[in-house]
Amino acid sequence: MLELRHRAGCPGPGGAVAPPPREGEAAGGDHETESTSDKETDIDDRYGDLDSRTDSDIPEILPSSDRTPEILKKALSGLSSRWKNWWIRGILTLTMISLFFLIIYMGSFMLMLLVLGIQVKCFHEIITIGYRVYRSYDLPWFRTLSWYFLLCVNYFFYGETVADYFATFVQREEQLQSLIRYHRFISFALYLAGFCMFVLSLVKKHYRLQFYMFAWTHVTLLITVTQSHLVIQNLFEGMIWFLVPISSVICNDITAYLFGFFFGRTPLIKLSPKKTWEGFIGGFFSTVVFGFIAAYVLSKYQYFVCPVEYRSDVNSFVTECEPSEIFQLQSYSLPPFLKAVLRRETVSLYPFQIHSIALSTFASLIGPFGGFFASGFKRAFKIKDFANTIPGHGGIMDRFDCQYLMATFVHVYITSFIRGPNPSKVLQQLLVLQPEQQLNIYKTLKTHLIEKGILQPTLKV
Amino acid sequence: MTELRQRAVREPDGPPEDKESESEAKVDGETASDSESRAEASPPLIPADDTPEVLNRALSSLSSRWKNWWVRGILTLAMIAFFFVIIYLGPLVLMMIVLCVQIKCFHEIITIGYNVYHSYDLPWFRTLSWYFLLCVNYFFYGETVTDYFFTLVQREEPLRILSKYHRFISFTLYLIGFCMFVLSLVKKHYRLQFYMFGWTHVTLLIVVTQSHLVIHNLFEGMIWFIVPISCVICNDIMAYMFGFFFGRTPLIKLSPKKTWEGFIGGFFATVVFGLLLSYVMSGYRCFVCPVEYNNDTNSFTVDCEPSYLFRLQEYNIPGVIQSLLGWKTVRMYPFQIHSIALSTFASLIGPFGGFFASGFKRAFKIKDFANTIPGHGGIMDRFDCQYLMATFVNVYIASFIRGPNPSKLIQQFLTLRPDQQLHIFNTLKSHLTDKGMLMAATEDE
Secondary structure (H helix, E strand, C coil), rough: CCCCCCHCCCCCCCCCCCCCCCCCCCHHHHHCCCCHHCCCCCCCCCCCCCHHHHHHHHHHCCCHHHHCHHHHHHHHHHCCCCHHHHHHEEEEEEHHHHHHHEEEEEEEHEEEEEEHHHHHHHHHHHHHHHHHHHHCCCCHHHHHHHEEEEEEEHHHHHHHHHHHHCCHHHHCCCHHHHHHHHHHHHHHHHHHHHHHHHHCCCCHHHHHHHHHHHHHHHHHHHHHHHHHHHHHHHEEEEHHHHHHHHHHHHHHHHHHHHHHHHHHCHHHHCEEEEEHHHHHHHHHHHHHHHHHHHHHHHCCCCEEEHEEECCCCCCCEEECCCHHHCCCCCEEEECCHHHHHCCCEEECCCHHHHHHHHHHHHHHHHHHHHHHHHHHHHHHHHCCCCCCCCCCCCCCHHHHCCHHHHHHHHHHHHHHHHHHHHHHHHHHHHHCHHHHHHHHHHHHHHHHHHCCCCCCCCCCC | CCCHHHHHHCCCCCCCCCCCCCCCCCCCCCCCCCCCCHHHHCCCCCHHCCCCHHHHHCCCCCCCCHHHHHHHHHHHHHHHHHHHHHHHHHHHHHHHHHHHHHHHHHHHHHHHHHHHHHHHHHHHHHHHHHHHHHHHHHHHHHHHHHCCCCCHHHHHHHHHHHHHHHHHHHHHHHHHHHHHHHHHCHHHHHHHHHHHHHHHHHHHHHHHHHHHHHHHHHCCCCCCCCCCCCHHHHHHHHHHHHHHHHCCEEEEECCCCCCCCHHHHHHHHHHHHHHHHHHHHHCCCCHHHCCCCCCCCCCECCCCCCHHCCCCCEEEEHHHHHHHHHHCEECHHHHHHHHHHHHHHHHCCHHHHHHHHHHHHHHHCCCCCCCCCCEEEEEHHHHHHHHHHHHHHHHHHHHHCCCCCCCHHHHHHHHHCHHHHHHHHHHHHHHHHHHCCCCCCCCCC
């Protein structure tokens, strides 16, 4: 099978026991030189011209197995290298999954911190690649500026989130109120300060490099920071909206790998020769089934289903509510052919399970494109992995590349099909208006509510 | 003076030279005050080739130094006159001009990218860049249209559906482009393709978001569009003039022709100009009122009761100035105070946009973004200082001037669930009662 053949001791460029590449990568790395069509015009600008040095990039690829903890190495020293790698990856996979469960148990606040931590690490990984590619580690100011921009953009996004969800908490504290009120202005001023620092830091011989790193930073911010904030918004909607998509992507990874392992025959895409159509389709069906079941299991618990709210009295996050309609069992009549198969008239499902089919479909069909994008990126810059944080798997970004599009999709899905605008945000905006406008709106709302019978007209005293 | 010396004679019609050395005096392509360097630099990139024949003949007798000066001057006046004409033509024409400027700027920057990477023949890439431009524009215009044309949208069934699922549709369109990009990755060109992908996205971020913020400002009232843009233009011109006459101390290594005297003189001149301009414009409804779409006449109207900002108020002059002017109070529009903030930003921070563009041009060894406008370069050359201004005005308005849009709030409110609506209603009620706007029990109507 393709997988076995590639995994068979084909050592990576740097190490004796290179871990088997993920199914998304070509075995043994892509040693071809990018053609000189990549060559840029400028011969003088030595720092900016990378493509004539493609071959020399290869020794820089760090073998991931250096990070394998000693204890694992000892335990597995008896096995052949092929199975050793398999075991390392397996153990790490299980470790990561358990860590995931543990954090879910610890609650939404820990999850938010985890998301923040992952975002910072992904940013760091991608920026480090940029430094290596451009040999720009010594550019004046640049490291500071990249982290500064990360801070600004995070401040902006967190401020918007905080303002929305912590409205009651914020109303209490005076300083927070002015920070919130002028939030956009403050964020913009902070960003501008960074922008002006960048302009002032332009150094004669390094213009092009500096612009490249500036653009690299901004694109990375666009990718990692916006995604992580959408993840947090999804989380606030209900932990199930965070768990089911992420698990579907993970499940798709694993099942596509397994199906490819056992049945893989037809290559899927030239970019990732180890992916096969059998894996792709098998992964699709198993992910849909998995998502269906996971949705069924999780929909029962208020802990997962309720929007996360911040209660000022207890100063913590609570998830308690009346489950909304999509999390209440409904009876659906089966279409005739299924009736015959299952011999039942109706079936009780949570409406959310229907949504989960959509989410799983996206995770299996489009999610892999995020993986292909990352593979292409790694091929383009001749790196094996984004980093070597996780033994056997590579960097954090390697694990999260398929999640990349998923978070945005879930967010767009929720705003388009599930919920309307956020009530606390509407309230917050109402409170900011001029009193006359508030009064007008109050009257309009009152008329509307009375018409709908939601509000009983009060008796005049 | 530095300006005169550098404006001295070089034949503008020399062969273009791409690879200039890093000598700062030559590679300098920013706003009005320095584009003279194009004239004398080791032959610049063809700006004069575009000079219309008419002008060429008319000015053929003058020496080339004055000829350039005249070409630039005439084009400047032509552009300003054009600006007035489209203001006169109204908001719809303005919106279209903004859209065209955006597309042209995008095209210019992308073309530079192609030139830098020699990637003009990359498979699919031209199509994909334009496709992404279309997607992002669709997304932003859809959001604007939904906000401002709410009633029109609700009436027409297809528009209503498009607007309800707008984000989903935009995201799907973007995804299609993304997947096409991934599928188009070709073995030998990975890096190039990723570079162009990154280049396209950064350009979109710069160009498209700015132009949509400009349109938001426009809808707030044409004065919020005209005063900032005029302040930037004025600062360009004034800084050039002051530098021309008094320039001595260089400002920044990146642009050796900018001087501190020009910078500071331009600052004061722009603040005064902003004050005067706002005074003149605040008197007219057509500039001051928010642009609204009138369903009955199916056109844009600017008709309203001018808000507090645009009504003359009396201000007491501080003692210091009282003795100077001999007046106790002065009548001003509050907007004029805001215009000071806008002009200050235009003069102090706006030039950083110009330095950024200069640095960019130096980095990629180009003289101008393009050669669309004779004597001035490309559209992007003219708009590089405007770049930050539009965002600043938008943030300024959102933070200090207007609150959220009430009709939008009502619209959002109506889509909430009944229990949420009730909760909000009660909170609003208690808030208003606290403020004394509502009498506690009786005043329910």
